[in-house]
Amino acid sequence: MNTINKILLAIGLLASVVACKHSADTIGHNNDKISQRVDSLLNLMTLEEKIGQTVLFTSRWDVTGPVLREGEEDAIKTGKCGNIFNAHTVEYTRKLQELAVNETRLGIPLLFGYDVIHGHQTLTPISLGESASWDLKLIEKSARMAAREAAASGLHWTFAPMCDIGRDPRWGRVSEGAGEDTFLGEQIAAARVRGFQGNDLSQTNTILACVKHMAAYGASLAGRDYNSVDMSDRVLRETYLPPYKAAIDAGARTVMTSFNDLDGVPASANRYLLTDILRDEWGFDGMVVTDYTAINELIPHGVAKDEYEAGVLAMKAGVDMDMEGGVFMDHLKEAIENGEISEEELNNAVRNVLRLKFELGIMDDPFKYCNVVREREEVLSEKNRETAYEMAVASCVLLKNEANVLPLKKDEKVAVIGPLANSKRDLLGSWKAAGKPQAVEATILEAITTNAAKGKVHFVKGCDVNTEDRSGFSKAIQAAKNADKVVMVMGEKWNMSGEAACRTKLDLPGVQTDLISQIAQLNKPVILVYMTGRSMTIEKEVEAVDAVMNVWYPGTEGGRAVADLLYAKQIPSGKLTMTMPRNVGQIPIYYNYKNTGRPFNPEKPKDTYKSRYLDVENTPLFPFGYGLSYTTFAYSKLLLDKNTMNQGGELNITVDVTNTGDYDGSEVVQLYIRDHVASVTRPLKELKGFEKVFIRKGETKTIRFAITEDMLAFFRQDMSFGTEPGTFTVFVGADSDTQNQVEFTLLNQ
Ligand code: NOJ
Numbered sequence: 001m002n003t004i005n006k007i008l009l010a011i012g013l014l015a016s017v018v019a020c021k022h023s024a025d026t027i028g029h030n031n032d033k034i035s036q037r038v039d040s041l042l043n044l045m046t047l048e049e050k051i052g053q054t055v056l057f058t059s060r061w062d063v064t065g066p067v068l069r070e071g072e073e074d075a076i077k078t079g080k081c082g083n084i085f086n087a088h089t090v091e092y093t094r095k096l097q098e099l100a101v102n103e104t105r106l107g108i109p110l111l112f113g114y115d116v117i118h119g120h121q122t123l124t125p126i127s128l129g130e131s132a133s134w135d136l137k138l139i140e141k142s143a144r145m146a147a148r149e150a151a152a153s154g155l156h157w158t159f160a161p162m163c164d165i166g167r168d169p170r171w172g173r174v175s176e177g178a179g180e181d182t183f184l185g186e187q188i189a190a191a192r193v194r195g196f197q198g199n200d201l202s203q204t205n206t207i208l209a210c211v212k213h214m215a216a217y218g219a220s221l222a223g224r225d226y227n228s229v230d231m232s233d234r235v236l237r238e239t240y241l242p243p244y245k246a247a248i249d250a251g252a253r254t255v256m257t258s259f260n261d262l263d264g265v266p267a268s269a270n271r272y273l274l275t276d277i278l279r280d281e282w283g284f285d286g287m288v289v290t291d292y293t294a295i296n297e298l299i300p301h302g303v304a305k306d307e308y309e310a311g312v313l314a315m316k317a318g319v320d321m322d323m324e325g326g327v328f329m330d331h332l333k334e335a336i337e338n339g340e341i342s343e344e345e346l347n348n349a350v351r352n353v354l355r356l357k358f359e360l361g362i363m364d365d366p367f368k369y370c371n372v373v374r375e376r377e378e379v380l381s382e383k384n385r386e387t388a389y390e391m392a393v394a395s396c397v398l399l400k401n402e403a404n405v406l407p408l409k410k411d412e413k414v415a416v417i418g419p420l421a422n423s424k425r426d427l428l429g430s431w432k433a434a435g436k437p438q439a440v441e442a443t444i445l446e447a448i449t450t451n452a453a454k455g456k457v458h459f460v461k462g463c464d465v466n467t468e469d470r471s472g473f474s475k476a477i478q479a480a481k482n483a484d485k486v487v488m489v490m491g492e493k494w495n496m497s498g499e500a501a502c503r504t505k506l507d508l509p510g511v512q513t514d515l516i517s518q519i520a521q522l523n524k525p526v527i528l529v530y531m532t533g534r535s536m537t538i539e540k541e542v543e544a545v546d547a548v549m550n551v552w553y554p555g556t557e558g559g560r561a562v563a564d565l566l567y568a569k570q571i572p573s574g575k576l577t578m579t580m581p582r583n584v585g586q587i588p589i590y591y592n593y594k595n596t597g598r599p600f601n602p603e604k605p606k607d608t609y610k611s612r613y614l615d616v617e618n619t620p621l622f623p624f625g626y627g628l629s630y631t632t633f634a635y636s637k638l639l640l641d642k643n644t645m646n647q648g649g650e651l652n653i654t655v656d657v658t659n660t661g662d663y664d665g666s667e668v669v670q671l672y673i674r675d676h677v678a679s680v681t682r683p684l685k686e687l688k689g690f691e692k693v694f695i696r697k698g699e700t701k702t703i704r705f706a707i708t709e710d711m712l713a714f715f716r717q718d719m720s721f722g723t724e725p726g727t728f729t730v731f732v733g734a735d736s737d738t739q740n741q742v743e744f745t746l747l748n749q
Helices: 003-016 032-044 047-053 072-077 090-103 127-131 136-152 172-176 182-197 233-240 242-249 271-281 307-317 327-337 343-360 372-378 382-395 444-451 473-481 512-520 539-544 558-566
Strands: 055-058 060-062 065-067 083-085 111-114 210-214 254-257 287-289 397-401 414-417 457-460 485-491 526-531 547-550 633-640 650-659 665-675 686-695 700-708 726-733 741-746
Touching: 032 343, 047 055, 047 327, 047 343, 055 072, 072 090, 090 111, 090 372, 111 343, 127 136, 127 172, 127 182, 127 382, 136 182, 136 372, 136 382, 182 233, 182 242, 182 686, 210 242, 210 271, 233 242, 254 271, 271 307, 287 343, 307 327, 307 343, 327 343, 382 558, 414 444, 414 473, 444 457, 444 485, 444 558, 457 473, 473 512, 485 512, 512 526, 512 539, 526 539, 526 558, 547 558, 633 726, 633 741, 650 665, 650 686, 650 726, 665 700, 686 700, 700 726
Parallel strands: 055 083, 083 111, 210 254, 254 287, 414 457, 414 485, 485 526, 526 547
Antiparallel strands: 060 065, 397 547, 633 650, 650 700, 665 686, 665 726, 726 741
C-alpha cells in the first residue's frame, strides 16, 4: 500500500474510533465501535473495492501444494477478490495476505475460509458419527480443537456446522450432519458453534462458524444431491429450520445458502429464506455466503436468463458474498449503474463482510493468525489426538452382540478380514480437510494387533469394497477356519458418502455380503466392524454375524479407538441418530412419524387397508436412539411429580437407571413426548431431552428432567407457535422404541 493510501485509511479508521483494540466486545452483534469503523472504511471505498469484498475465490490445493488459478493473484492485488477459501498453512496464508495488505490501495485483509468439518489435520469421526456420541460437551470440545488447529494454520472461518436434517440415507450428505432429529440437531448445532467460535472471536484460537445449508437441503427429493425440495411451511418450520436457528442463536456469524430450490425458488435467490426468515424473524446480523457457484446455478435452475440477472436476484434475496462464481465480481457494477441494485444494498453486504474482519481483529493485525510456532505446536498435538480418540470411542455404536461374543480376549486367535481393515485413508471420511492419511498412527488392523497377544492376529483382505473379484475368498475362509473369532472390517469407502455421493442401493457394495455369508457358515463367531457415512440396509449381514459395531469413519485416532472398544479397554456407548431401514423402499424412515388414520396394528398384522407394506414390516432394522454396551442398564421408577401442568408451568420427572451388567459404562437416557390430540396431527413421539450418564456396575443413578411448557409447543393450525391443552405421554428409556411411560395433562389455565 502506498503511503497516501495508508494515511487515508488511517484517517478514516482513526476518525471513527481511536485505537479500538479488539477484545471480548468483538463478538457482540451490532457492536457500536465496530459499526463505526466499518462505516468509516466503507466511506473510503470505491465501488470496485466494495464489490471485491463480496467475492470469495478458492485457491486450489494440488498434491504438491497450493495453486491459485490464473489471474487470481492479480484479483487479490487489485482488490477484486477480498476473500479466499481452501488456502491454509501459515506460510501460504501469510503470502496471500501480504498481497492484500501490501498491494491493494486500502490494504483490507483477506478472510480465509475452509471446510473444517470434523477436524482440521487431527480428524475426529465424521459429523454423523460425532452425533452418535450424544455427548454435547465432547462435540463442543471436538469443534474447539478443530478451531484451534485451523486458526493456528492461518484460517479464520469454517464452513460448518452443517445443520441439515437427514431423513434419507440415499443422500450422501447425511454423513455431514447430526442425523434425523430436530431437537438433537439443535443441540448439536449450538454445541458446534460454541466450539468453533468460543466466546471471543478476536482470540487467535477461535474461528467463524458458518451455518449451512440454508435451507432444507437434507430433503432433496429421492435422496439425490442438488435436487429440488418441496415441503409445507409447517414441515419447514417444525422439522427443518430449528437447527439452523439454534446455531444462529448460539452466535454463528455466517450462513451459507443451499443448492436446492424450495417451493420453486432456489435458496440463493430466496428472499423468504435469506431475508424474511433469517434477518427479519431471527434477527441475524452476520454475513450470508452462497454455496459454490450457486449464483451461476440460478441459470440452469431456470430462474435467471444470464449471470447478470442471477447476480441481481441473489443480492436482492440477501446474499452478501459469492462463493467462486465470479458473478458479483463481473456484474454487480453494471447492476448498480443500471439502478437494479442500489449502492446501499451493496453497502449492506460489504458491511456484513467487513464487520467480520473487525470482529476477528485482522483489520488491526492481519497476520495475527500467522504464527508458525503456534502452528507447529498445535497441529496434530498429543492433546488433539487424545480428543480425537475420545470422540471416536464415544461415537461407535454396538448394534448386536449375541452371546457376548465381544469383547475380544487378548489370547484369542483373530482372523481380521476385509478391505477396510488396513486402510488409513478410509478412516478419515469424506471431508478430511487438511488431514493426511500419514498422520494416522494405526489402522484398525494395526491397532487390533497391538491389543492382541503376539502372533494371534492373521489378516486377509478377502475382497475389495466395490468390485466383483472373489479371488481372495478362499484365503479368507482358510484364515477364518484357523481362528477363534473373525473380525470383518467392511462397508463403504470414504468417498461413497458425502457431497455428490448418493446411492439407490444401500447394501454393502461389491461382494462383501457374499464373503460375510460364506464365512458365517463356518460356525465361528463373526464380528462385523462396519464403516459407513449413512444408515445402510444390512439386515442379511446382521442376521448372519454374531456382533456388529458401526464405527462410521472414525478419524485420525479411529483405528486405536475401534480396537480398544473391541478389546474392552473402552466400553461402547454410542447410539444411532438415524433410523436404520430394512430396505431402501422404507425410506424416508424416521422415528417421529405420524399415526395416520389407518395405523398398522401389530396384533392384527394381516389387516388390509392399513398403512403398511405387503412385503416388509413397517419397523426399522434398528430404531433411532438405539445402541448397546458391554454392560446392561435397567430402567425403573419412572415418576412425575404432578400429573397436571398449568400454563407456563413445569413438571419434574425422574427415572432410576441401574447398571446391571459387568462393566462400568455410559448410557444415553432419552425422553420423548407425545401430544395425543391437537388441532393438527402430531408425531407419535418426539425427542425432548436426553442425558448421557456414566454409571458404575451395580450402581443406580436417578436421572431428572424438567418438562416445561415450551417443550410441548408446536405450530398450531393457524401457524401460531404455542401449546394446546390436553393429554401428553412422556416416555423415558434407552431408545425411541421405549414404552416406559407416564401421562400428564396440560391444563387450560
Ligand atoms: C460445496 C459444499 O456444498 C459446501 O458444503 C462446502 O462448504 C463448499 N462446497 C466449499 O467447499
